[in-house]
Amino acid sequence: MNTLTWRLNRNQAQISAAALAALAVLLLITGIAMAGTYHSFLRTCAAAHTCADAHSLLFQDDGVLNVVAYATMAVPLLFGLFWGAPLLAREFEAGTHSLAWTQGVTRHRWLAGTAGWALTAAALWGAAVSALVTWWRLPENAVGIPYPRFSTGIFDIQGIVPVAYSVFAVALGIAAGALFRRLLPAMATTIAVFAGLRFAIAEYLRPHYMTPLTKVFPLAAMGFGAPPATPVGSWVVRALSAIGPNGHNYGDAIQFSFMPAACRSVAQGRIIPCMAARGFHAQAIYQPATRFWAFQGIEAGIFVVLAAALIALTWRLVLTRDA
Amino acid sequence: MRTQETPAIDTAGLGKRYGSLWALQDCTVTVPADRVTALIGPNGAGKTTLLKILAGLSRPSAGEVTVLGRRPGQDAGFLDSIGYLAQDIPLYRRLTAGDHLRIFARLNRHWDAAAAADRLAALNIPVSRPVGSLSGGQRAQVGLSLALAKQPRLLLLDEPVAALDPLARREFLASLAGAAAEGGPAVILSSHLLHDLERVCDHLILLSASRTQLCDSIDNVLATHRVLIGPRQQPPAGVTVVKATYAARQSRLLARLDGPVLDPSWDVHEVALEDIVLAYMGEATSPGNSTLTAIGEAS
Numbered sequence: 001m002n003t004l005t006w007r008l009n010r011n012q013a014q015i016s017a018a019a020l021a022a023l024a025v026l027l028l029i030t031g032i033a034m035a036g037t038y039h040s041f042l043r044t045c046a047a048a049h050t051c052a053d054a055h056s057l058l059f060q061d062d063g064v065l066n067v068v069a070y071a072t073m074a075v076p077l078l079f080g081l082f083w084g085a086p087l088l089a090r091e092f093e094a095g096t097h098s099l100a101w102t103q104g105v106t107r108h109r110w111l112a113g114t115a116g117w118a119l120t121a122a123a124l125w126g127a128a129v130s131a132l133v134t135w136w137r138l139p140e141n142a143v144g145i146p147y148p149r150f151s152t153g154i155f156d157i158q159g160i161v162p163v164a165y166s167v168f169a170v171a172l173g174i175a176a177g178a179l180f181r182r183l184l185p186a187m188a189t190t191i192a193v194f195a196g197l198r199f200a201i202a203e204y205l206r207p208h209y210m211t212p213l214t215k216v217f218p219l220a221a222m223g224f225g226a227p228p229a230t231p232v233g234s235w236v237v238r239a240l241s242a243i244g245p246n247g248h249n250y251g252d253a254i255q256f257s258f259m260p261a262a263c264r265s266v267a268q269g270r271i272i273p274c275m276a277a278r279g280f281h282a283q284a285i286y287q288p289a290t291r292f293w294a295f296q297g298i299e300a301g302i303f304v305v306l307a308a309a310l311i312a313l314t315w316r317l318v319l320t321r322d323a
Numbered sequence: 324m325r326t327q328e329t330p331a332i333d334t335a336g337l338g339k340r341y342g343s344l345w346a347l348q349d350c351t352v353t354v355p356a357d358r359v360t361a362l363i364g365p366n367g368a369g370k371t372t373l374l375k376i377l378a379g380l381s382r383p384s385a386g387e388v389t390v391l392g393r394r395p396g397q398d399a400g401f402l403d404s405i406g407y408l409a410q411d412i413p414l415y416r417r418l419t420a421g422d423h424l425r426i427f428a429r430l431n432r433h434w435d436a437a438a439a440a441d442r443l444a445a446l447n448i449p450v451s452r453p454v455g456s457l458s459g460g461q462r463a464q465v466g467l468s469l470a471l472a473k474q475p476r477l478l479l480l481d482e483p484v485a486a487l488d489p490l491a492r493r494e495f496l497a498s499l500a501g502a503a504a505e506g507g508p509a510v511i512l513s514s515h516l517l518h519d520l521e522r523v524c525d526h527l528i529l530l531s532a533s534r535t536q537l538c539d540s541i542d543n544v545l546a547t548h549r550v551l552i553g554p555r556q557q558p559p560a561g562v563t564v565v566k567a568t569y570a571a572r573q574s575r576l577l578a579r580l581d582g583p584v585l586d587p588s589w590d591v592h593e594v595a596l597e598d599i600v601l602a603y604m605g606e607a608t609s610p611g612n613s614t615l616t617a618i619g620e621a622s
Contacts, residue, residue, distance in 0.1 A: 095413030323380035
């Protein structure tokens with residue numbers, strides 16, 4: 001099985017290895033330079049109270065590279081499209097499955113061999129890409145301002161979740177290929193389901209993995225030039241919002257419509273003290289930085305379970321459907 | 324090595340349904356293990372369906388099937404015992420014939436690498452070019468060599484020569500006949516034309532309209548079928564009319580005989596295998612009868 005799998009997927013493996021090597025070179029060169037800048041900056045910034053400027057300092061010349069790092073978010077999808085979807089769909093389209101299925105190996109072993117290698121490769125490649133990006137972002141993760149590693153988008157390109165996304169995407173491509181037996185529908189399904197699920201989970205499910213914390217501030221915190229409202233590195237699930245005396249959340253901007261009548265006619269600078277005196281305060285809802293790895297674990301677990309379900313579906317389709 | 328008692332294939336009431344449509348129905352056939360069998364039928368008669376069931380690629384919806392005494396399925400012993408070549412000879416187009424031989428050697432327990440290499444060399448088939456660049460006839464030979472290298476006890480070939488030109492067809496059948504000679508596997512090969520296979524086969528399964536019409540050795544088929552020419556009257560006793568053609572005062576019956584026809588009003592003539600097959604397939608009779616008007620058929 002191993003030889004067959006290798007010979008049929010050698011091209012993809014070589015292209016992926018080349019892309020990974022290119023990414024590694026790019027990130028290593030810039031990462032080492034960044035680390036140097038960062039460490040020399042750290043030695044001076046504490047005294048000068050300018051540590052919050054580290055982000056702009058680190059990226060002043062590397063805007064494009066920052067985009068490259070974000071673009072690695074698409075890497076799992078590429079695995080799903082170019083490793084997962086063709087794995088079975090191509091066999092069915094060419095009819096070679098009937099050749100493979102009448103050799104001296106059962107379909108169980110054939111599928112375990114082919115899919116096993118694809119999933120393993122996805123996990124390894126995903127881990128390699130994630131390790132590079134995680135390492136590259138170490139200085140910025142340490143700064144934590146203004147983009148902590150916990151924030152949406154950055155959370156998704158480092159740690160262990162890219163490994164789980166990669167395994168899931170490949171499992172999805174394989175299952176779609178087993179279901180449709182055509183490459184294009186399998187690829188289209190892979191894109192749609194992967195993008196849809198990733199978005200839905202990141203947007204609607206992830207904030208609720210653990211009950212978020214609420215931090216209450218005086219309403220003055222919503223004024224201009226207010227200091228960062230939540231602990232450094234935490235993920236702000238709901239930005240600083242105005243809370244009325246009745247407990248109602250009026251959102252992140254103080255608006256004329258919900259001002260008490262008495263405060264509408266006061267001078268600009270007196271509005272906030274006026275509202276505060278009438279029971280208004282501010283609050284932020286956030287996940288603290290210490291939960292980063294718990295969230296990584298939960299999200300990775302979700303995608304690994306989804307991948308397992310897709311592999312079970314594939315197993316069933318391959319073993320029970322006619323050639 | 325062969326066990327004479329174990330037939331190559333044995334089916335009873337075998338059927339396969341796709342949705343509400345039966346692709347194969349009530350197929351009951353037994354083929355001894357030393358035969359080269361022609362599986363004949365018009366397009367859509369269920370030949371591919373039957374071969375896929377026999378190869379374990381498709382599960383029957385009804386009936387029983389054993390191949391070399393085993394139920395086709397996912398067990399290595401069964402898979403070792405069959406060789407299968409699908410219609411259109413699917414191969415991994417970017418791999419060479421040599422790649423195929425090396426890879427498949429590792430997927431099979433009784434692989435005869437030397438014989439496969441010798442066959443391809445004898446046929447002058449390039450083993451280091453991607454099979455996608457080979458001619459149809461060469462690809463068919465590569466497919467056959469792969470199937471034979473497994474050293475199967477039953478070789479199932481689905482329309483192997485349909486896409487080949489006459490020369491490649493002849494070469495393919497010649498090499499198949501060589502492989503199937505003494506000590507080789509039992510073979511079942513399908514075609515919609517008997518003409519392709521007549522020379523290499525000694526057994527016949529005829530499928531038409533999803534049903535088995537005939538399953539017998541070709542010798543027996545020839546011995547039991549006759550054309551009867553006689554007056555327009557009831558057919559003689561002891562015959563099953565396959566196809567009847569009537570003229571003004573004459574009947575021409577192609578019939579299966581259960582015994583000798585004793586009624587002297589009927590002339591009994593031998594009939595060619597192709598005519599028998601065509602009669603079962605419900606097609607036009609041979610050109611010799613073109614002056615007669617077909618006004619009715621029985622089957």
